[in-house]
Amino acid sequence: MGKVTAARRQRGTIRRRGNSRQVVVYAGIDPLTGRRMYLRESTTDEREAERIRTRLLAAVDEQRHARTKGTFQAAMTKWPRSTAGTAGARSGR
Numbered sequence: 001m002g003k004v005t006a007a008r009r010q011r012g013t014i015r016r017r018g019n020s021r022q023v024v025v026y027a028g029i030d031p032l033t034g035r036r037m038y039l040r041e042s043t044t045d046e047r048e049a050e051r052i053r054t055r056l057l058a059a060v061d062e063q064r065h066a067r068t069k070g071t072f073q074a075a076m077t078k079w080p081r082s083t084a085g086t087a088g089a090r091s092g093r
Contacts, residue, residue, distance in 0.1 A: 012053045017042065021049035025056040032068045032078075
């Protein structure tokens with residue numbers, strides 16, 4: 001008897017939007033906002049859409065995508081609170 005394996009769920013989707021194809025890949029949770037992050041690109045060619053999906057999945061697997069969609073201003077607002085109890089580098093102590 002042959003070995004039976006369950007079909008693996010495909011990661012990322014390609015959907016038709018008008019005359020183009022939109023590629024959407026889940027990229028994890030944004031650490032600043034706690035929201036789900038998705039990488040998106042679009043093209044008019046179906047084969048190109050599959051290549052884009054493969055590239056986006058590789059970027060997610062190698063963690064080459066942006067870790068957050070937070071702004072610089074949001075990071076600077078949080079920064080003083082995260083370093084409040086530490087001695088400054090310029091204090092010389």
